[in-house]
Amino acid sequence: MENQEFAQIFWQIADFLELKNDNPFKVRAYRRAAQVIESLSHNLADVYQTGGIKALEDIPGIGEHIAQKIEEKIKTGRVKAFNQLAKEFPREFLDLINIPGVGPKTAILLYKKLKIDTINKLEKAAKSGALNDLPGMGVKKTENILRGITLKKKSHGRFLLDDATAHAELIIEELKKLKEVKKILPCGSLRRGQETIGDIDILIVSDQPETVMDHFAKLAAVQHVLAKGTTKSSVVLKNGMQADLRVVEDKSFGSAAHYFTGSKDHNIAIRVMAQKRGLKVSEYGVFRGKTQLAGKTEEEFYKKFGLQYIPPELRENRGELEAAKHHTIPELVELSDIKGDLHMHTTASDGFNSIAEMAAAAKKLGYEYIAITDHSQSTRVAHGLKSQELLKHIKEIKAVAKKLTGIKILAGSEVDILPNGDIDYSDELLAQLDIVLISIHANFKMPRREMTQRIVKALANPHSNLLTHPTGRLIGEREPYEVDMEEVLQAAKKYHKLIEVNAHPKRLDLTDVYCKRAKELGVKIVISTDAHATDQLNLMRYGVTTARRGWLEARDVANTLPLAKLQKLL
DNA sequence: GCCGTTTTCGGCCCGACTGTTTTCAGTCG
Numbered sequence: 221m222e223n224q225e226f227a228q229i230f231w232q233i234a235d236f237l238e239l240k241n242d243n244p245f246k247v248r249a250y251r252r253a254a255q256v257i258e259s260l261s262h263n264l265a266d267v268y269q270t271g272g273i274k275a276l277e278d279i280p281g282i283g284e285h286i287a288q289k290i291e292e293k294i295k296t297g298r299v300k301a302f303n304q305l306a307k308e309f310p311r312e313f314l315d316l317i318n319i320p321g322v323g324p325k326t327a328i329l330l331y332k333k334l335k336i337d338t339i340n341k342l343e344k345a346a347k348s349g350a351l352n353d354l355p356g357m358g359v360k361k362t363e364n365i366l367r368g369i370t371l372k373k374k375s376h377g378r379f380l381l382d383d384a385t386a387h388a389e390l391i392i393e394e395l396k397k398l399k400e401v402k403k404i405l406p407c408g409s410l411r412r413g414q415e416t417i418g419d420i421d422i423l424i425v426s427d428q429p430e431t432v433m434d435h436f437a438k439l440a441a442v443q444h445v446l447a448k449g450t451t452k453s454s455v456v457l458k459n460g461m462q463a464d465l466r467v468v469e470d471k472s473f474g475s476a477a478h479y480f481t482g483s484k485d486h487n488i489a490i491r492v493m494a495q496k497r498g499l500k501v502s503e504y505g506v507f508r509g510k511t512q513l514a515g516k517t518e519e520e521f522y523k524k525f526g527l528q529y530i531p532p533e534l535r536e537n538r539g540e541l542e543a544a545k546h547h548t549i550p551e552l553v554e555l556s557d558i559k560g561d562l563h564m565h566t567t568a569s570d571g572f573n574s575i576a577e578m579a580a581a582a583k584k585l586g587y588e589y590i591a592i593t594d595h596s597q598s599t600r601v602a603h604g605l606k607s608q609e610l611l612k613h614i615k616e617i618k619a620v621a622k623k624l625t626g627i628k629i630l631a632g633s634e635v636d637i638l639p640n641g642d643i644d645y646s647d648e649l650l651a652q653l654d655i656v657l658i659s660i661h662a663n664f665k666m667p668r669r670e671m672t673q674r675i676v677k678a679l680a681n682p683h684s685n686l687l688t689h690p691t692g693r694l695i696g697e698r699e700p701y702e703v704d705m706e707e708v709l710q711a712a713k714k715y716h717k718l719i720e721v722n723a724h725p726k727r728l729d730l731t732d733v734y735c736k737r738a739k740e741l742g743v744k745i746v747i748s749t750d751a752h753a754t755d756q757l758n759l760m761r762y763g764v765t766t767a768r769r770g771w772l773e774a775r776d777v778a779n780t781l782p783l784a785k786l787q788k789l790l
Numbered sequence: 791g792c793c794g795t796t797t798t799c800g801g802c803c804c805g806a807c808t809g810t811t812t813t814c815a816g817t818c819g
Contacts, residue, residue: 245802249791283792355818360809408819421819447807447818454807454818464819466806484819491803496796502804668798676812 221265223257226290229302230254235314236305238324249281249535255485256281259538263706265294310337320368320462321361329354343369367444371460377459380695381762382725384410384417387441387461391422394439400428402472407480408464408545411532413765415728416695419462423480429467436465450720472504475515479503485537486530493525493541533768538736550773553747555764557774559782560589561757563634563657563688563720565750568613569594570602572753575620575629581754583627589783591630591655596644598636599661605633607649614652628783630654634688639663641677643684650683655790657720659688660701668702675703676711685790686746687712689722691729705734712743717790718778721770723749724756735770744778744789745770 221558234250237243256279256459257264267275268291276287284541289299309331316327316339330336336345342365345351351362359674388406395401401424405411407782408421426432429450436453439444446454446462468476480503487501494501499508505515506524514524522529527544531552534540543549564578565571571578575592582590594613595604605613614631621629632655636644643650643658650656658678666674678684690708712719719738721730730738730745738745747763767777774780778789 245793246791248802252792285791320819325816356810358810364808449807452806452819466819480819482819484803487819488803495803500804504805719815769818 221294223260223264225294226264227254227257229289229293229299230257230286232314233302233305234322235317236302236309237252239317239328240305241324241328245605247677249283250286252281252485254687255537259536259733261733261740263704264290266706268294268776270423286742299339299497308569308675312338315339315731316342316370317642319365319372321364322368326357326365329356339369339372342487347727357658360486367456371456371462377418378696379459379509380725381410381413381415381417381728381765382759383459384420384461385590387457387459387463388420388422390442391420391439391463393406395422395432395436398432398435400426400431402426402470405477407466408482411481412483413533413762413769415725415731415766419464420457421466421480423476424465424467425470425473427469432467433465460628468503469511470516471535472515474517474519475501475505476503478518478521481532481535483536486535486733486788489537489541490525497525499524531646531768533765534771536769547757550771552768553764553772553774553777553780555761556644556746557777557780558587558760558764559604560587560628560786561585561751561760561780562591562593562630562655562686562746562779563593563722564590564751564757565594565602565634568609568616569599569604570752575617576624577754578751578757579620579624579627579629581757583624585760586634587627589628589630589786591632591657593632593655593657595661596633596635598638598644602661604636604644609643610645610649611652632657634659635684636661637674637678639674640667641674641680643678647683653683655686656684657686657688660692664692664698664701666701672704672707673700679708679711679717683715686720688720688748688750689724689727689729690719690734691731693729694726695728697726700729706737709734709738709741709743712738718744718746721745721747721763721767723747723759723761723766725759725762728762730766730770732769735767735772739770739772739776744773745776746778 229256230250234247238247241420249639273287273291276282276290293299308455316322321531334345336342346362346366351357392404403425405423407423409417424432433448433453437448441457442455444456452466456462460527466480473596491501499506505512514520519529528547528549530544566575595602597604597606617629617631630655634657637658637660683705719730747767749759
């Protein structure tokens with residue numbers, strides 16, 4: 221049973237309780253538990269099997285009652301309390317509170333007064349004007365709800381990291397032109413490098429907030445203004461993404477950056493810490509009474525609590541506050557540490573550029589080496605190379621390598637893991653390659669057990685070096701296949717194999733949570749782009765961000781090594 | 791419902807903006 225299944229139940233219990241106007245702290249407790257479960261690198265069912273209910277209760281945020289519900293789910297496959305709550309509301313009802321502008325109070329009001337229990341019914345009622353007469357509702361609220369529905373339908377909520385980054389950078393470029401803008405910083409999940417982004421958050425220091433807000437609301441990319449005040453404004457962009465702008469004075473920049481970067485759970489944890497010391501934390505600073513004690517910089521902000529500076533990628537309340545207290549925050553890997561890209565395709569299979577073009581582009585990025593890794597014969601849709609073709613391709617790679625100075629090229633292949641766990645070329649052929657990537661491109665829908673064995677067998681193959689995009693997911697398009705990642709990582713450790721963090725914004729797997737687990741096990745990671753064209757080599761930054769979110773340092777990442785050392789490792 | 795180097799009971803982060811209100815509830819981040 222996947223952790224996500226448990227988390228889902230607790231997210232929904234929280235929503236139900238909120239609708240029922242239950243104790244808000246109880247609601248929060250369920251949400252916290254759900255969030256904690258999602259960020260566990262261990263399988264919750266395994267934790268229970270080995271340590272029982274006691275081990276569950278040892279997880280912060282999980283106490284007696286939630287532990288019991290987890291046990292119940294494992295033993296019986298269901299949670300009675302959840303089923304009872306679900307019975308009280310129609311199936312699609314929870315969708316309503318996910319519409320921007322509709323919260324629990326409004327949802328219940330709509331249900332009680334107008335029997336509205338689906339988004340479609342809500343849309344119809346709003347258009348007919350039936351909502352306007354409800355207590356606390358009016359024409360403007362109805363308009364807001366309709367806009368919320370449109371936005372929801374259009375965007376499905378979240379955007380890929382590269383898409384959001386590009387939009388944020390455009391807005392920042394525009395706002396930077398104003399002389400009233402003294403400092404500008406993208407914050408929120410974008411700054412934390414989360415794999416998907418809900419909205420763009422931008423922080424500005426200015427002593428003329430009105431001017432800045434006016435310009436923001438009138439940017440060419442803006443479709444609609446949701447809210448506009450002197451310190452805070454929100455707009456919807458033409459691509460359906462929401463952007464929030466916050467303006468503060470310079471003396472609050474650090475605190476505001478911290479507040480606006482989040483995560484929410486990280487912020488709450490800090491504020492609890494502050495409370496215990498008789499201090500108050502807000503976006504304006506750290507205060508004792510009315511006196512500001514810190515807030516100009518983030519470093520100063522953390523220092524006030526005796527904490528080491530915490531890089532944004534770690535601010536998820538996943539142990540970083542504890543680490544900062546003990547001054548054991550890792551020195552995270554940086555883009556400049558990367559010495560080569562070990563996963564890319566050329567026109568030989570499904571890429572758009574030649575070996576020489578890819579190499580030249582990589583050299584421009586300052587890399588010491590690359591590996592050319594086209595698809596193997598079974599991946600027919602990607603023009604995978606037959607054995608004879610691969611032999612010829614290896615010769616070509618070596619010929620190009622000879623001509624080029626300043627960058628070394630490894631002859632590799634991204635070889636399919638067949639359904640039985642064999643890999644897609646003969647041992648003789650594999651022996652001629654400098655690096656063998658292994659990956660799954662077909663037969664995704666295998667039972668968890670079989671899929672795990674399939675991958676473990678491929679890792680055990682003496683010719684394989686690097687397992688690429690280990691979950692097979694495409695964010696927003698394809699779910700990861702069922703696999704026991706713990707067992708895969710254990711196998712990688714046993715056979716001394718490498719695991720990839722695929723830097724493509726749709727993949728970004730190995731995921732952050734399992735990066736951390738790999739590090740604990742001593743399994744080395746490779747960050748690579750899987751580029752199918754020269755410009756995709758630039759996606760490396762997103763892989764590095766994911767690795768940073770997984771607490772990885774340069775020494776945990778194999779392609780920060782110089783070539784000689786890397787080859788020794790291979 | 792969770793949690794405790796003040797506590798096993800009584801707390802639980804903090805503030806901005808909007809719309810519908812005559813002082814604030816709801817929503818959001």
